Amino acid sequence: MEDIARQAGVSRSTVSRVINNHPHVSDDVRKRVLETIQSTSFYPNLTARALASQRSSMLGLLLPRNVSSFFADPFFPRLTQGIAQACNQFNNTLGLFLITSAEDEEKIFPRVSRKGMLDGILVQSGQYGDQLIERLMGSEMPLVVIGRPFYKEDVSYIDVDNVNAAYTAVSHLIRLGRRRIATIAGAANSSVSIDRLEGYRLALNEKSLPVDPSLMVEGDFTEVSGYYAMRNLMPAKPDAVFVAADLMAIGAMRAAHEAGLSIPDDIAFIGFDDLPLAAYSTPPLTTVRQPIYQLGFNAVEILLEQIKNGILPARRVILNTELIIRSSCGTTHRKGLNI
Amino acid sequence: MEDIARQAGVSRSTVSRVINNHPHVSDDVRKRVLETIQSTSFYPNLTARALASQRSSMLGLLLPRNVSSFFADPFFPRLTQGIAQACNQFNNTLGLFLITSAEDEEKIFPRVSRKGMLDGILVQSGQYGDQLIERLMGSEMPLVVIGRPFYKEDVSYIDVDNVNAAYTAVSHLIRLGRRRIATIAGAANSSVSIDRLEGYRLALNEKSLPVDPSLMVEGDFTEVSGYYAMRNLMPAKPDAVFVAADLMAIGAMRAAHEAGLSIPDDIAFIGFDDLPLAAYSTPPLTTVRQPIYQLGFNAVEILLEQIKNGILPARRVILNTELIIRSSCGTTHRKGLNI
DNA sequence: GTGAAAGCGCTAACAG
DNA sequence: CTGTTAGCGCTTTCAC
Numbered sequence: 127m128e129d130i131a132r133q134a135g136v137s138r139s140t141v142s143r144v145i146n147n148h149p150h151v152s153d154d155v156r157k158r159v160l161e162t163i164q165s166t167s168f169y170p171n172l173t174a175r176a177l178a179s180q181r182s183s184m185l186g187l188l189l190p191r192n193v194s195s196f197f198a199d200p201f202f203p204r205l206t207q208g209i210a211q212a213c214n215q216f217n218n219t220l221g222l223f224l225i226t227s228a229e230d231e232e233k234i235f236p237r238v239s240r241k242g243m244l245d246g247i248l249v250q251s252g253q254y255g256d257q258l259i260e261r262l263m264g265s266e267m268p269l270v271v272i273g274r275p276f277y278k279e280d281v282s283y284i285d286v287d288n289v290n291a292a293y294t295a296v297s298h299l300i301r302l303g304r305r306r307i308a309t310i311a312g313a314a315n316s317s318v319s320i321d322r323l324e325g326y327r328l329a330l331n332e333k334s335l336p337v338d339p340s341l342m343v344e345g346d347f348t349e350v351s352g353y354y355a356m357r358n359l360m361p362a363k364p365d366a367v368f369v370a371a372d373l374m375a376i377g378a379m380r381a382a383h384e385a386g387l388s389i390p391d392d393i394a395f396i397g398f399d400d401l402p403l404a405a406y407s408t409p410p411l412t413t414v415r416q417p418i419y420q421l422g423f424n425a426v427e428i429l430l431e432q433i434k435n436g437i438l439p440a441r442r443v444i445l446n447t448e449l450i451i452r453s454s455c456g457t458t459h460r461k462g463l464n465i
Numbered sequence: 466m467e468d469i470a471r472q473a474g475v476s477r478s479t480v481s482r483v484i485n486n487h488p489h490v491s492d493d494v495r496k497r498v499l500e501t502i503q504s505t506s507f508y509p510n511l512t513a514r515a516l517a518s519q520r521s522s523m524l525g526l527l528l529p530r531n532v533s534s535f536f537a538d539p540f541f542p543r544l545t546q547g548i549a550q551a552c553n554q555f556n557n558t559l560g561l562f563l564i565t566s567a568e569d570e571e572k573i574f575p576r577v578s579r580k581g582m583l584d585g586i587l588v589q590s591g592q593y594g595d596q597l598i599e600r601l602m603g604s605e606m607p608l609v610v611i612g613r614p615f616y617k618e619d620v621s622y623i624d625v626d627n628v629n630a631a632y633t634a635v636s637h638l639i640r641l642g643r644r645r646i647a648t649i650a651g652a653a654n655s656s657v658s659i660d661r662l663e664g665y666r667l668a669l670n671e672k673s674l675p676v677d678p679s680l681m682v683e684g685d686f687t688e689v690s691g692y693y694a695m696r697n698l699m700p701a702k703p704d705a706v707f708v709a710a711d712l713m714a715i716g717a718m719r720a721a722h723e724a725g726l727s728i729p730d731d732i733a734f735i736g737f738d739d740l741p742l743a744a745y746s747t748p749p750l751t752t753v754r755q756p757i758y759q760l761g762f763n764a765v766e767i768l769l770e771q772i773k774n775g776i777l778p779a780r781r782v783i784l785n786t787e788l789i790i791r792s793s794c795g796t797t798h799r800k801g802l803n804i
Numbered sequence: 805g806t807g808a809a810a811g812c813g814c815t816a817a818c819a820g
Numbered sequence: 821c822t823g824t825t826a827g828c829g830c831t832t833t834c835a836c
Contacts, residue, residue, distance in 0.1 A: 128829085137807045142831055150805055171581040173521060174829030176512045177812045184560075203542055210563040214572055219582065221523075222561040224549040233553055242510040242813090243558065350745040380747060406689040408719060467813085476823045481815060489821055513813035516828045581829090 134162045145170055172219075181245055184219040185209075185429060186238045188249040190258050191226070199347045199373065200401055201418060202250075205272065208422025209248060216430055218245075231258060239265035246429045251275050251283070254315040268437045270429040272421060274317040282432060284425050284443040286416045288318055291447035292325025292368065295396045295414055298449060299366045300333050302456060304394055308341035308364035310355040310374050319344075322370045322398065338362070345374045352377030360385060365393055366455070372397040372404045372413055379407065379454070390456030400450050410452035417445050473501045484509055520584055523558040524548075524768060525577045527588040529597050530565070538686050538712065539740055540757060541589075544611065547761025548587060555769055557584075570597060578604035585768045590614050590622070593654040607776045609768040611760060613656040621771060623764050623782040625755045627657055630786035631664025631707065634735045634753055637788060638705045639672050641795060643733055647680035647703035649694040649713050658683075661709045661737065677701070684713045691716030699724060705733040705794070711740045711752055718746065718793070729795030739789050749791035756784050 131138045136155060143151050144159040162168075176182040187209055189202065206222075213220040221244060223234050238244050239262060251273030252258055259275050271283035299307050309326045312319035323342075330337050340362040345351035352374025359367065360381075369375035375397030379389055387393050389409055397404055400415035428441055470477045475494060482490050483498040501507075515521040526548055528541065545561075552559040560583060562573050577583050578601060590612030591597055598614050610622035638646050648665045651658035662681075669676050679701040684690035691713025698706065699720075708714035714736030718728060726732050728748055736743055739754035767780055 138830080139807060139809095139832080140805085143806090146831080152805060155805080169575045169579050169581075171516075171579070171829050172576065173512055173515045173581050174812090175831075177510075177516050177814085178829075178831040180812070180831095182512060187561075206561070207563060207565075210561060211565065211569075214563075214569055217572070219576065220561045222526075222545070222549060222559045224546060224553075226546075226550065230550075230553055233556070236508045237511065237558065240508050240510070242508075242512050349742055353745060377745075384747065403688055406692060406716075408723065477814080478816080478824080479822060482822085485815080491821060494821080510813050513828090514815075516830085517813075517815040519815095519828070 130159070130162050130166050130168050133166070134159045180241070181433075182219075182243060183217060184221055184244055185213055185426065186221040186223055186244040186247045188223045188225060188234070188238065188247060188258070188262075190231070190250060190252040190256060191224070199371070201399065204418040205250075205422040208419035208424075209426055210422075212423040212426035216426065218426075218430070225258070235261065238262075239267055241266065246270070246433045248272060248425050248429060251285075251317055253313070254317075268429060268432045270425050270432070272425050274321065276317060280438075280440045282428060282437070282441040284421060284428060284445070286421065286445045286447050288321035288447075289325040289328070291398070291414045291416065291449075292322040292370075293329045294325075294447075294449050295398075295412075296326050296329035296368050297332070298412075298451075299368065299394060299396060299455060300329060300335065302366075302394065304366035305335065306338075306341065306362070306364045307335070307366045307368060308343070308359050308362065310352055310359070310367060310369045310378055311342065311344050312370045312374075313346050314344055319370060326368055345370070345377075347371045347374060349373045349377040349380075353381045356381035357385075367393065367395050369395060369397050372399040372401045372411060375411055375413070375454075376403065376407055379411075383408075390454055394455040396449075396455050404450075405452065407454070409454050412452045412455040413450050415448045415450050417447075420445060469498070469501050469505050469507050472505070473498045519580070520772075521558075521582060522556060523560055523583055524552055524765065525560040525562055525583040525586045527562045527564060527573070527577065527586060527597070527601075529570070529589060529591045529595060530563070538710070540738065543757040544589075544761040547758035547763075548765055549761075550758075551762040551765035555765065557765075557769070564597070574600065577601075578606055580605070585609070585772045587611060587764050587768060590624075590656055592652070593656075607768060607771040609764050609771070611764050613660065615656060619777075619779045621767060621776070621780040623760060623767060623784070624656075625760065625784045625786050627660035627786075628664040628667070630737070630753045630755070630788075631661040631709075632668045633664075633786075633788050634737075634751075635665050635668035635707050636671070637751075637790075638707065638733060638735060638794060639668060639674065641705075641733065643705035644674065645677075645680065645701070645703045646674070646705045646707060647682070647698050647701065649691055649698070649706060649708045649717055650681065650683050651709045651713075652685050653683055658709060665707055684709070684716075686710045686713060688712045688716040688719075692720045695720035696724075703732060706735075708734060708736050711736040711738040711743045711750060714750055714752070714793075715742065715746055718750075722747075729793055733794040735788075735794050743789075744791065746793070748793050751791045751794040752789050754787045754789050756786075759784060 131141045144156050210220050225231050246268035248270050251271050262269050271281050274285045311323050327337055343355045343358050345355045356378035375395050397411045397413035400413045404411040404413045470480045483495050549559050564570050585607035587609050590610050601608050610620050613624045650662050666676055682694045682697050684694045695717035714734050736750045736752035739752045743750040743752045
């Protein structure tokens with residue numbers, strides 16, 4: 127920078143102003159500086175800039191997950207993409223922190239919670255009992271939670287409307303004439319699972335259908351868990367299943383096929399996510415599309431805005447979902463009523 | 466740091482020495498400093514340290530991928546995990562850079578290729594024609610490529626032995642009596658696909674079996690592409706298929722089932738990856754297990770070593786794979802020879 | 805509109 | 821073994 131200041135015949139301050147697009151620089155000087163920057167292929171040292179300006183232009187993404195679920199569920203890669211693209215678009219760098227153990231957390235926490243390395247934090251909503259988010263709130267770092275946190279006083283977060291999504295899906299099954307509607311939920315300690323289960327209950331209650339525990343089983347978002355969950359469900363003879371993830375739905379349909387059930391005649395399925403897979407399963411899966419990429423992208427936007435304007439007031443953003451109707455849920459049930 | 470130096474009654478240099486575990490500090494002074502650090506819950510500003518020491522302790526992971534493949538293939542999350550855990554273990558921070566367009570690359574390249582923000586770079590081997598790795602080699606940054614690069618002069622890289630893995634898998638099918646062995650390869654412009662295809666050819670050649678183009682089709686690593694690839698393969702009536710990815714193998718088996726073929730009696734399958742899914746497919750999938758997590762973890766180790774000791778000589782590390790035999794490939798073919 | 809000067813918070817010779 | 825003194829490469833008042 128010294129060099130390019132000399133070459134352009136100005137001071138370092140002026141070069142700095144040009145680089146940072148400050149006003150109050152005469153056009154010709156700006157042009158001259160820009161040219162020498164071009165010719166020198168100079169690029170500012172980001173560390174030095176961060177130290178001087180107290181802004182690193184780096185955002186941290188914390189993923190407090192057990193090892194398996196991180197790579198079982200396509201949700202994370204997709205979310206990460208949205209975040210990464212947003213970071214790039216707004217000229218920020220993304221730091222990735224996978225927290226898979228308590229030791230990880232102890233190592234990572236001080237690194238991310240003090241001013242210095244990061245301007246702000248995105249954290250995936252953890253499991254019930256997880257204290258990470260509260261600890262993070264205790265620090266002065268701007269924070270946006272992805273997914274509804276359990277203790278949500280004064281945190282900004284972004285989530286999809288899981289309750290309503292599940293409600294809509296199950297209501298659809300009811301409308302088609304299904305009456306023994308089961309659900310394969312996700313892990314009970316995540317807010318996602320809780321909310322989807324809540325939507326399931328709401329829809330049943332609304333139509334005065336019983337909420338039967340023998341029709342409710344739990345998986346862990348993997349294909350395999352869906353397969354076994356479905357086998358456990360068999361004795362209860364459901365005529366439809368609302369599954370909290372496409373991957374589990376695929377596994378569940380595999381179990382149904384093996385048992386000789388015909389889909390959707392004997393049993394209907396609705397998944398959640400709308401993975402690319404869903405359109406090509408046998409039969410194609412009716413599912414709830416959630417804007418995962420948008421979730422990540424918007425989270426970055428919110429975080430950046432809070433970094434700029436202060437962390438209060440906490441913002442809450444809920445994105446809508448969409449029911450994508452394919453053939454796994456059938457049309458009106460064969461025994462069914464007209465709509 | 467100023468404060469804690471004063472509180473401990475020493476100079477800042479001494480505090481620095483203690484923090485960085487330098488020798489030549491008396492035990493009692495060290496202890497005193499450590500105590501005040503504890504009580505103050507002081508944590509050094511990493512940006513300042515990076516600027517002063519010219520080492521950021523931050524590694525960059527560059528993923529030059531088209532959008533879809535990044536989240537279709539569980540390979541990436543798993544790899545990322547290995548890398549993230551290694552970074553954490555060695556007290557480094559991981560920066561994630563997804564490159565999904567030429568503009569992305571132009572924005573990201575200067576950020577990562579100059580000293581300042583990163584100490585070193587991990588880059589996923591790109592596609593044929595991709596110039597990113599060469600550009601990166603032109604910079605002075607330590608670099609480790611994950612996967613065999615196309616132009617491999619003087620780059621350090623780490624890869625699994627894809628040629629040998631495919632050779633072993635196909636040889637196994639031959640040994641079981643299969644004679645019309647097809648393959649569903651990955652995208653032709655990736656080194657992974659090329660190497661696996663090479664191993665396929667080697668095995669056939671060794672036993673003087675013809676390499677029949679009608680038995681060779683291409684997918685893109687997704688389940689769906691495997692499904693359609695298998696349908697394209699049907700007319701050629703293969704009695705076995707070596708599939709370059711488990712996900713595609715699952716899709717291919719789905720197509721085979723739909724066509725009324727029995728696995729492994731009519732047709733055998735071998736996949737690649739050994740995803741958790743593979744053990745639970747119908748039938749359980751014989752597949753090549755590759756140490757993806759290790760790949761990532763070791764890549765970090767190599768990079769860190771090069772950062773410490775200089776980037777020359779380039780290191781090449783090839784990890785071994787393992788054929789996991791399940792029932793999708795059958796035992797000796799029903800028409801078969803004894804082994 | 806531009807330059808001079810003072811840091812940002814830490815590390816690293818260099819003395820002692 | 822410890823303190824003093826310069827910086828690392830940039831941003832940012834504050835004068836002019």
